[in-house]
Amino acid sequence: MADVPDNAPEHCPGTLSEQAGKTSACQGCPNQRMCASGATKAPDPAIAEIAVKMETVKHKILVLSGKGGVGKSTFSAHLCHTLASDDTKEVALLDVDICGPSIPRIMGLEGEQVHQSGSGWSPVYVEDNLAVMSIGFLLSSPDDAVIWRGPKKNGMIKQFLRDVDWGELDYLVVDTPPGTSDEHLSIVQYLSSAKIDGAVIITTPQEVALQDVRKEIRFCQKVKLPIIGVVENMSGFVCPSCKNTSQIFPPTSGGAERMCEELNLPLLGKIPLDPRIGRSCDEGRSFLNYAPESPAAKAYYSIVQRIKDYCSNRKNEEQ
Template identity: 75%
Template sequence: MFFPAVASAMAERVGPALVDVPPHECPGTGSDQAGKAAACQGCPNQGLCSSAQPAGPDPAIEEIKEKMKTVKHKILVLSGKGGVGKSTFSAHLAHGLAEDENKQVAVLDIDICGPSIPKIMGLEGEQVHQSGSGWSPVYVEENLGVMSVGFLLSSPDDAVIWRGPKKNGMIKQFLRDVDWGEIDYLIVDTPPGTSDEHLSIVQYLGATCIDGAVIITTPQEVALQDVRKEINFCRKVKLPVIGVVENMSGFVCPKCKKESQIFPPTTGGAEMMCLTLNVPLLGKVPLDPQIGKSCDTGQSFFSEIPNSPATLSYRDIIQRIQNYCSHDRPQEERKP
């Protein structure tokens, strides 16, 4: 059973339902000749096409622009490859930023089919509440809120089996109908790849000045191949790249302090890729079994292991991201 608002998103339609195969010369439902061209004569869809309203700009874009006026910085966390620790990084970035009690931080999980943020943030089983001003985020701390489709499911094991338009409708609702309030940092955790969810979030936030994207990878070439695609995606949609983070970058034995390469960087790892593609390398986070444990238990790794090499690396990366966001850049450089 889905939350009522989810059912509403699922009910959205993307166009008229055609009843037969259109003729080869069909001008298409988006054309001003729809239902009027010579090829339309005798087509069973002629009346439906001619009465359809021409597609225009999505009115939700302006509504989202107005809603996002209270959000100072928007950061997308991307990865071309699954399993590289993108959601883990999103959660740690949020925890790190929220350590400053004067900053309001929020995480938006748009991984519709694999929402792991509720588990990682220790919020599994929580529910979204509706108020007069919209949905209320679920809070980890007073200054750290989270929104995810995982809060709308009756069980964490429920599968969300949706096509693209349904996912896009859900993302639209998250941006437009959530009462975000005054926020310093909105961190958007995305699914792997360069597909519907990524296009939707860039489209809907396009007029609101996105600070940029943090791209997560691991050292091996099989991950770097997909990350190169992600960087090219960012360039095509004019989304600034804040930098790349190399996750699982070696393992330091807690006893002997010897470092081992669990995922050998056969082609030079993220560092060589960043040099080749001219993008910043924000830092390298070593493997630490405690990171996985903290995610499973929904605890902040920073408070659990404050002096580990991974914690120190995270803090350095977060400081670089803060420096980037605080840099006074022209608005046109922040628009995709």
């Protein structure tokens, strides 16, 4: 983070100042929690350690959403399942939704524990080439509440990035909580030297969700996080009996398609509602194995192909 970020108010004392996060100018500033935590005052040596650790990770992808309940974790899980269906690729899913970790359940790993080895925490494996790490593995029960303030959450994210034995990975997918909070600032800050490929933003079609997505997009622009594209989830419902399509969440303002045109962002695709997606998540199974020929599964394959193309083009541009 620069000394005076672009989004700071006029009388910002500077993020390196002793007064950072504490002056009257800081009241209402979007960075106040981070500045008040002290994390901005000196470069955290963990950033360099994480950059070294991430040298063996080819692509880092964040999955973001403006709102909760739009299917972000479901998308993250199925993005990983699809990437890992190529058994020449090593894939990992990191769940940094510290207060609401749903990935263990969606990936069928509830009750699993993380083990400590000489080279760090070992992630939990769904397949030989698909590893998962989540705070959910550190809780004694799925119903335990994690009520942590910013600095403690930041510390846990730092540990996840630095102390997990990720090994050689083709893709690290990071599932974040909804909105723009401590977890987002932390992950962007800690991966600042390790180069994030970009963010995939998940929304539903209705305007109330898109309003929050626009904020998420502004966040990405402010922290200079590239946007891979937007996914419209729950985009229409095809009745499995009569095959008629209905709009459960009507795109009253043109949906993600119009928003992407206005903001000049790629729309990666639209995933229709399918009740089997929720059922397979509850059962901890991949929907893509369950209904591989469904319109929703086909939408997933097409979207994931576009993400893979983006990552490989980016790698080529860097070389």
